[in-house]
Amino acid sequence: MTPIMSKQTLDFDAAARSLCVGLPVSIGASGLARELSAIAPDRAFRDVLTRGGWFRLGGVIDATGRHIADDLTRWGESELAKHEDDLRALYDACAGSGLRATRLLGRTHYLVAVTGTQAADFVQVEIEELQETVSHVLFEGHVPGSLEELFEAPEAGAATNEPVSVPFYALRRITNVSELLKRIAAEKPEPQTVHRFFDAWQASSAGQTTHFSNHWVLAVREYLDRYRQSIQQATPVAALNGPSPKFLSAYGAKGLALAEALQQFDRQAGYPMAWFFHMLTTKSVPQAVAYAVIDDVQDGFAYLPERDVKVLRNWLHRPFGF
Structure with missing residues (x-):
């Protein structure tokens, strides 16, 4: 069931959608953060991550570039x-027509605003930077075995990526993370992995x-279970726009050598226990490192604060991960 949103949330959602329509992509992620902060003065948004290199199905254009449909899947089904x-009859009717499928090339900008002191106290806004491009000619070569085959660009030809439109912004999702975690907790009685991750952080x-x-x-995904109930999942994603931290240690390292490797990793990431x-x-x-650290603790090495040792022991008692 879709949660009921407050009027304030709905107003911000509508304002953010309108904002995206009117902004040129030249302002970049930092510009998006400034504009979001302007329409929500009680929140200071920051751009923390951009994930690119993905695409999804677009629409249909004719041989002259005129839009026939905005949704390729719905058009094909209709x-x-x-x-x-x-499918044979559809192919015979459309072969040689010059109809082309398009795809949307995209990047997702993640912008966040802290709302409190707890780990989950923040709002996350996902804004997509999109450009519609030509994917491939439809009904060319042979009768497809399915609509999915029709929609997929042939391996040999690949997508042409010829631009159909100028790049533009579109609001993907606004997530109040604290409320999201409460909803996920309400769906299942036992603590989920994402809750344990936040608890460990805190x-x-x-x-x-x-x-x-x-x-x-958070990478948020929503799907329907077998009872047609809406289920939400959330997976932490490291906000890294540059190289990932490297764990520089030989297998089986212990004591001072292991302590130095952990501290070096944390320095690269910018915070302790990274x-x-x-x-x-x-x-x-490697997960073997966690066991090696506890072995060191038991041998009298004290390079971790007690609070971190406790977090580590809790994980060893009931391991989890994504």
């Missing part, structure tokens, strides 16, 4: 229904040093 679900030295949203965003959270997500630190 046209197939007109031909009594006969309890660790990381949570005492910096805010979660300075270093992480190695632990990257171990759970990016896998750049």
